Structures are given as structure tokens and as C-alpha cells.
Amino acid sequence: MTYERMTSETKITLDLTDNASDFNIKGLSPFLMHLVTILFFYSAFGGRILIEHDGLEDEHHAFEDLGISLGTLLNQVKASRSPLIRFSTQYRPMDEALVRVSIDLSGRCGFYSTWLVAKPQDVQTETLDEFYKALCRTLNCSLHLDVLKGENRHHIHEAAFKALGAALKQAFLPSSLLISTKGVLDT
Numbered sequence: 001m002t003y004e005r006m007t008s009e010t011k012i013t014l015d016l017t018d019n020a021s022d023f024n025i026k027g028l029s030p031f032l033m034h035l036v037t038i039l040f041f042y043s044a045f046g047g048r049i050l051i052e053h054d055g056l057e058d059e060h061h062a063f064e065d066l067g068i069s070l071g072t073l074l075n076q077v078k079a080s081r082s083p084l085i086r087f088s089t090q091y092r093p094m095d096e097a098l099v100r101v102s103i104d105l106s107g108r109c110g111f112y113s114t115w116l117v118a119k120p121q122d123v124q125t126e127t128l129d130e131f132y133k134a135l136c137r138t139l140n141c142s143l144h145l146d147v148l149k150g151e152n153r154h155h156i157h158e159a160a161f162k163a164l165g166a167a168l169k170q171a172f173l174p175s176s177l178l179i180s181t182k183g184v185l186d187t
Helices: 032-042 060-081 125-141 153-171
Strands: 002-006 010-017 023-026 044-055 087-094 097-104 112-115 144-150
Touching: 002 060, 002 112, 010 060, 023 032, 032 060, 032 153, 060 125, 060 153, 097 112, 097 153, 112 125, 125 144, 125 153, 144 153
Parallel strands: 023 044, 112 144
Antiparallel strands: 002 010, 010 044, 087 097, 097 144
């Protein structure tokens, strides 16, 4: 599946495949490319991402638009593979950091995070929050990200992307029945 997003601030082309060993990203800072590579590796999705952006140092617009693009494509995958396991909670450590991510592909969106109280905000964390919020809006999922331990922001962010990838992998597994007491998931 392919998705293109063009705004006055960014141009993103994203190809999503089921071949986890085939992944390439270009156009972001090394740290953000590192995080996205981790996300794809642990999710078992593959693909190609090409990003051109306005060059703002914090890459806010590029990373938010990447969340929109990825969520849009994953929502298409969700519709084509239904029914799915839908839920997943994953813990991932990275040295002293420990993060828990819980996801529900319910069709209702929201991003809830404890790092707003666990750590003071910085530009990098705010940029990543916008990625998570955009992903949730377009994937129509509920996402809880809890920083259980951690001192080093790099380790915290890396553990979060590992846990998110693993949660997506499990939530997107096929199910023999629709997991909903309502008998339907909101879209």
C-alpha cells in the first residue's frame, strides 16, 4: 500500500509492506530515523519512507505528518484484515528505562501518556507526542504510553518505539472472530 501526503510544510511518500526485512527511510534527522526504524522492525512491517520537509530544526511538521501518513495506511490495513486481535500491551526496557504501551484498535482515538508527569517536557518529547497523537487520530486507536522508569530520554524514547512496534504487531494479528461485545468496532 502507498500513501502520499503533500502540504506546504512536508511531502511524504510511504509504502507499507509485510516484508519486515525490507525497510528504508530518508529525510529525517538520524535520531528520528533511528526511532522509525525501530518501530518498523518491532511491528514486522516493512516499507519505504521518503520525507521532504520545511527544515525546522525540531522536525515537528515532518514527524506529525509522518504520524498522519502511517496511521492512514495502517487504518487501511486494519480494514482489509478485519477481524484482528485488536488489543495489545507490551513492555520494553532500554537499559534503565522501562516503558509500557497499550493499544486498542477500537475505532475511538486518544493518546494518553504518563511522561507528562514523569518528566519535564522538552522539544524532542513534544515532537514525538505530536507523532503519537497524529497516529492515533488517523489509525482510530487508543494508545497509552507509560514511562515506568527512566533517566535517559534517548533510552525512554527508544523503549517506547520498541513497545509500540511490538503492540502493533500483536494487535494486527488475525482473529477468528470480531473482538467486541457490541459486535462492531467504530470506524
